[in-house]
Amino acid sequence: xxxxxxxxxxxxxxxxxxxxxxxxxxxxxxxxxxxxxxxxxxxxxxxxxxxxxxxxxxxxxxxxxxxxxxxxxxxxxxxxxxxxxxxxxxxxxxxxxxxxxxxxxxxxxxxxxxxxxxxxxxxxxxxxxxxxxxxxxxxxxxxxxxxxxxxxxxxxxxxxxxxxxxxxxxxxxxxxxxxxxxxxxxxxxxxxxxxxxxxxxxxxxxxxxxxxxxxxxxxxxxxxxxxxxxxxxxxxxxxxxxxxxxxxxxxxxxxxxxxxxxxxxxxxxxxxxxxxxxxxxxxxxxxxxxxxxxxxxxxxxxxxxxxxxxxxxxxxxxxxxxxxxxxxxxxxxxxxxxxxxxxxxxxxxxxxxxxxxxxxxxxxxxxx
Amino acid sequence: xxxxxxxxxxxxxxxxxxxxxxxxxxxxxxxxxxxxxxxxxxxxxxxxxxxxxxxxxxxxxxxxxxxxxxxxxxxxxxxxxxxxxxxxxxxxxxxxxxxxxxxxxxxxxxxxxxxxxxxxxxxxxxxxxxxxxxxxxxxxxxxxxxxxxxxxxxxxxxxxxxxxxxxxxxxxxxxxxxxxxxxxxxxxxxxxxxxxxxxxxxxxxxxxxxxxxxxxxxxxxxxxxxxxxxxxxxxxxxxxxxxxxxxxxxxxxxxxxxxxxxxxxxxxxxxxxxxxxxxxxxxxxxxxxxxxxxxxxxxxxxxxxxxxxxxxxxxxxxxxxxxxxxxxxxxxxxxxxxxxxxxxxxxxxxxxxxxxxxxxxxxxxxxx
Numbered sequence: 189x190x191x192x193x194x195x196x197x198x199x200x201x202x203x204x205x206x207x208x209x210x211x212x213x214x215x216x217x218x219x220x221x222x223x224x225x226x227x228x229x230x231x232x233x234x235x236x237x238x239x240x241x242x243x244x245x246x247x248x249x250x251x252x253x254x255x256x257x258x259x260x261x262x263x264x265x266x267x268x269x270x271x272x273x274x275x276x277x278x279x280x281x282x283x284x285x286x287x288x289x290x291x292x293x294x295x296x297x298x299x300x301x302x303x304x305x306x307x308x309x310x311x312x313x314x315x316x317x318x319x320x321x322x323x324x325x326x327x328x329x330x331x332x333x334x335x336x337x338x339x340x341x342x343x344x345x346x347x348x349x350x351x352x353x354x355x356x357x358x359x360x361x362x363x364x365x366x367x368x369x370x371x372x373x374x375x376x377x378x379x380x381x382x383x384x385x386x387x388x389x390x391x392x393x394x395x396x397x398x399x400x401x402x403x404x405x406x407x408x409x410x411x412x413x414x415x416x417x418x419x420x421x422x423x424x425x426x427x428x429x430x431x432x433x434x435x436x437x438x439x440x441x442x443x444x445x446x447x448x449x450x451x452x453x454x455x456x457x458x459x460x461x462x463x464x465x466x467x468x469x470x471x472x473x474x475x476x477x478x479x480x481x482x483x484x485x486x487x488x489x490x491x492x493x494x495x496x497x498x499x500x501x502x503x504x505x506x507x508x509x510x511x512x513x514x515x516x517x518x519x520x521x522x523x524x525x526x527x528x529x530x531x532x533x534x535x536x537x538x539x540x541x542x543x544x545x546x547x548x549x550x551x552x553x554x555x556x
Numbered sequence: 557x558x559x560x561x562x563x564x565x566x567x568x569x570x571x572x573x574x575x576x577x578x579x580x581x582x583x584x585x586x587x588x589x590x591x592x593x594x595x596x597x598x599x600x601x602x603x604x605x606x607x608x609x610x611x612x613x614x615x616x617x618x619x620x621x622x623x624x625x626x627x628x629x630x631x632x633x634x635x636x637x638x639x640x641x642x643x644x645x646x647x648x649x650x651x652x653x654x655x656x657x658x659x660x661x662x663x664x665x666x667x668x669x670x671x672x673x674x675x676x677x678x679x680x681x682x683x684x685x686x687x688x689x690x691x692x693x694x695x696x697x698x699x700x701x702x703x704x705x706x707x708x709x710x711x712x713x714x715x716x717x718x719x720x721x722x723x724x725x726x727x728x729x730x731x732x733x734x735x736x737x738x739x740x741x742x743x744x745x746x747x748x749x750x751x752x753x754x755x756x757x758x759x760x761x762x763x764x765x766x767x768x769x770x771x772x773x774x775x776x777x778x779x780x781x782x783x784x785x786x787x788x789x790x791x792x793x794x795x796x797x798x799x800x801x802x803x804x805x806x807x808x809x810x811x812x813x814x815x816x817x818x819x820x821x822x823x824x825x826x827x828x829x830x831x832x833x834x835x836x837x838x839x840x841x842x843x844x845x846x847x848x849x850x851x852x853x854x855x856x857x858x859x860x861x862x863x864x865x866x867x868x869x870x871x872x873x874x875x876x877x878x879x880x881x882x883x884x885x886x887x888x889x890x891x892x893x894x895x896x897x898x899x900x901x902x903x904x905x906x907x908x909x910x911x912x913x914x915x916x917x918x919x920x921x922x923x924x
Contacts, residue, residue, distance in 0.1 A: 195645045197923055229866065251867040252838075271838070271867055272827045274883040277563045299828050302882040330864045331828040331836050362865060459640045460667050460699040468699050470620075470639070474898045474923045479841055479863075495847075496698045497730060498597065498894045499619040499639055499923060514670040515642040526866045530842045530899065533921050553901050555565055555842045555867060 189543045191455065192517060197471040198455040199532040200519070203539045205451035206427060207239075212448060213410075213426045214244040220414040225249055225268060225403060227424030230526045232551030233535060234262020236427070247293065249403075249422050253281055254554030260289040262550065268295045268321065268403065270358060270422065272303055272331055279310045286316050295355050295401075299323045299333045304345050304352060312351035319355040320346050321401060326359040327380035335383045343397045356401030359384055360422060365408030369437045377405075377412035385416055407448070408436055428452035430525040432480040450486060450521045454528065456501065458516045464508035469518060472499040476520060477527035483520040493520065557911045559823065560885060565839040566823040567900040568887070571907045573819035574795060575607075580816060581778075581794045582612040588782040593617055593636060593771060595792030598894045600919030601903060602630020604795070615661065617771075617790050621649055622922030628657040630918065636663045636689065636771065638726060638790065640671055640699055647678045654684050663723050663769075667691040667701045672713050672720060680719035687723040688714050689769060694727040695748035703751045711765045724769030727752055728790060733776030737805045745773075745780035753784055775816070776804055796820035798893040800848040818854060818889045822896065824869065826884045832876035837886060840867040844888060845895035851888040861888065 191200065217224040226240045229251040237248045237259055247266025250256040256267050273282060273296065286294055298304055298320050311318040322342055325332035333339050339357075346354040361380045367373040381404070392398045403420040405413050407429075410421045425433050429450045438445045454476055460468035473495055476483045482493045483501075490506040501520075505512070512518075522528035529535070530552055537545025559568065585592040594608045597619040605616045605627055615634025618624040624635050641650060641664065654662055666672055666688050679686040690710055693700035701707050707725075714722040729748045735741040749772070760766045771788040773781050775797075778789045793801050797818045806813045822844055828836035841863055844851045850861045851869075858874040869888075873880070880886075890896035897903070898920055905913025 193645075195649075195924055196643070272836075274827045274838075275564070275825050275885075276883075277561075278825075281563075299830060300882055306883070325830065329830075329834065330868055330870055332830055334830070457643050457646075459642045462667060462693065462697075462700055462702070466697065468640075470642075471923070473845075473847055473895050474921075477841075478847055479845075498898075500698055502698055514640075514668055515644075515674070517643075527841050530866075531921060531923070553842075553899060555839070555899070556563055 191538050191541050191543060194455055194536060194543060196455050196457040196517060197475040198536055199529060199534065200453050200455050200536045200538050201428065202451045202453070203537045203545065205449040209427050209429065209448045209451055210239060210243050213423060217410065217421055218244065220411065222413060222418060223420050225420040225422055226427070227251070227270070227422045228259060229255060230424045230428060230529060232258070232529065232549050232554070233547045234259055234264060234550060235547055237262065237264050246420065249424070252555055253278060253285070254556040255551045256294065257281070257285055258551040258554055260285060260292050260294070265291060266293040268297070270297050270360070272297055272299055272323070274303065279306055282307065282318065283310050283314045283316060286318060287314065293319070295319045295321050297321050297323050297358055299331050301342065301345060304342065304349060308349045308351040317351060317353050320352050321355045321358050321403065323358045324384055326361045326384070326404065328361055328363045330362065335387050339387070340391065340395070340397060343392070347397070356399035356403065356419070357384070358403045360404040360406070361409060362406065365406045366432055366436050367408065368435070369442050370439050373408055373436065374412035377409035378416065381416065388417070407433055425525055428525040430480070431484050431521050431523040434521070452525050452529070453519045453521055454483065456518050456520060458512050458514055458518065461512060461514055465505045467503040467505065467512050468496060469501040469503060470499070471501050471520065472497050474498045475528070475531050476501065476522055477524050477531065479527055480524035483522050485518060486521055559906055559909050559911060562823055562904060562911060564823050564825040564885060565843040566904055567897060567902065568821050568823050568904045568906050569796065570819045570821070571905045571913065573817040577795050577797065577816045577819055578607060578611050581791060585778065585789055586612065588779065590781065590786060591788050593788040593790055594795070595619070595638070595790045596627060597623060598792045598796060598897060600626070600897065600917050600922070601915045602627055602632060602918060603915055605630065605632050614788065617792070620923055621646060621653070622924040623919040624662065625649070625653055626919040626922055628653060628660050628662070633659060634661045636665070638665050638728070640665055640667055640691070642671065647674055650675065650686065651678050651682045651684060654686060655682065661687070663687045663689050665689050665691050665726055667699050669710065669713060672710065672717060676717045676719040685719060685721050688720050689724045689726050689771065691726045692752055694729045694752070694772065696729055696731045698730065703755050707755070708759065708763070708765065711760070715765070724767035724771065725752070726771045728772040728774070729777060730774065733774045734800055734804050735776065736803070737810050738807050741776055741804065742780035745777035746784065749784065756785070775801055793893055796893040798848070798896070799852050799889050799891040802889070820893050820897070821887045821889055822851065824886050824888055826880050826882055826886065829880060829882055833873045835871040835873065835880045836864060837869040837871060838867070839869050839888065840865050842866045843896070843899050844869065844890055845892050845899070847895055848892035851890050853886060854889055
């Protein structure tokens, strides 16, 4: 089947570009002397996680326990769950996941004494030792224990508590990933974690509390951490890219990132063309998310997408004589790969215009 | 199972409120002397569509053909597909849907000669007559043929073409649904379709082109159409309501709508509490959409939700001594019911704190 035969809206990945991005990031991370633990929350497909591991990644990240369940079932053997969990049901599911996949390394992020206590009780009861990593505040002001006495107390608690073990720290500055300009971004990324590395040297190492793993970084900031002692980079969006990440700048440009290629797209169809300068496509917010702006058609700056609500996309045509026909397909680069992919059940892999892969997005909707 | 036993994030509907909204809208529409054809694109569940029909609705709307396929399979017998379709695959699916459900009335919206021609060819080939309704421009500048000669030509084409028949017009002013203030909104709603009704009286009726069905209106504007000759109201969001619709004003308030109750919510869990004025919940943009603003906790104006990205919601607490515990559940009213529901696979129905229904959201992701 070729691309034009797909019914729309359809979520499509260009496999040549995907593989190029996969290789580029792995090579860059290797060159920096770092290790890649890619975040899979954007793609949610075990087969793609497997491709990342085969390319050299040490393991993967998932944001949610539900995603980790999908990835462990899909054969992934090393998973860091990057968001704290809470509540009896969640903790019991974490225990069950450990029990079902004893040969999968599973590390859970925590940032509070309560997490440690509750996980430890459940783990001990099950005869397990669950590895924990501590999220530290890295400027984002979301989750994360403050760098200082609170962090020291939490590490000591984990070390002293039966049923859990201390694997390291997570320092992820999500708020900096889209800062425009390569140098400005990397400078801020380093500054955001300076206190942590000072504390590690001044206090954690002497006290025997130094983290074995220091994990963080994203597609925007991965290059900042060469001089620091990060051990793992969690980048994920590099695989697909999206219009937002395409606009953050790279080594050579201020507002354009050419390090990676835009591999993910949504194939849509022109369903209406009421005026000479306005057409409508069949992909609205339930396909193309708009939390990070509007999707774009690469190379067609004369066509502007405006959301037309849940099910419509309105196209404004700069020139009244733009050739668009009802039934014609158009390809949009999403503004945000994560929330766009989460709308679809299937991802089609395309090479040279032929649909050669059809992946079920097994982790879709697994925000639990 | 009671509500507190649900794992989170979970999509929940209060059945008492849902039933109250169902009854209130049906009564209001009856009182106005209109007919209700509720839009089901927000809930996407055939069992709920069935409840609407049992309460007095004449049929339903779906936005997409994919949703219509789900609803027809679910036993609904009268469906208006409110968005034009284009492309061979879509038109063939429309034909197949007619063939599979011969006792289901299926009406397809069109707004262009091309739609009519292509559907007519496929319908004739299959020995069918497919009912078409024409979307007219009603101020939204999305789909819709201009009111005037183009509309007349399109009606005549449908009347003269084998394989299709002319069922009426759709005039939906989506852009007016959230105008603040009841009187201002209804005044604009009437003004937006005035040209259409003038054309109907002056030209369509004399020429034998008058529409049998005139369909449109939403939760914001349904009350505007009593004096006009609308035959069907397409409101849908009244069933769930959301924070946006709660803020549009009603007969008694400028910025508050108390006509319907907030029935839909997302149950979420506090997973982190890093500072005395900040906590984090497990529902981010992949659960609670933010295209129409932030979700709210009703009655807790001291807690403000800020998006924390795809998987986190950040809570800002006005008072540092607000009692929130890790593991505690909180209930959010989505800002936009449509895009929030489309993130979930299951809708839990709750009555008096007990989970008594569990609906699979069969139309989720069916934007095709």
